[in-house]
Amino acid sequence: MATMHEWLNRLRKPRGPQPPSKQDSLIEQLREVRRQLDGVESYFALENDEDLLDAAIYHREALEARHRHLLRLAREGNAVAAQPPILEEARERWIH
Numbered sequence: 001m002a003t004m005h006e007w008l009n010r011l012r013k014p015r016g017p018q019p020p021s022k023q024d025s026l027i028e029q030l031r032e033v034r035r036q037l038d039g040v041e042s043y044f045a046l047e048n049d050e051d052l053l054d055a056a057i058y059h060r061e062a063l064e065a066r067h068r069h070l071l072r073l074a075r076e077g078n079a080v081a082a083q084p085p086i087l088e089e090a091r092e093r094w095i096h
Contacts, residue, residue: 026070026073034067037064
């Protein structure tokens with residue numbers, strides 16, 4: 001027969017799926033922004049219209065700002081991604 005302490009511990013344990021932790025959420029958001037950056041790069045490489053190229057550049061800049069923000073939040077919370085996205089490598093591809 002379970003003791004009162006064991007019974008109370010079972011009641012305290014959360015049931016069902018747990019919401020993602022703040023760190024997991026940041027890492028997932030970083031991965032999503034990186035995926036979007038890769039998509040914008042592909043779009044940029046295929047587009048010829050100057051107006052649409054400008055739009056792709058602004059979109060990339062917005063995604064890079066979001067990425068920097070998420071990285072700062074992750075650093076402040078000591079979150080570490082298994083494979084952190086590297087913006088400098090992507091930036092080099094856009095400049096050259």
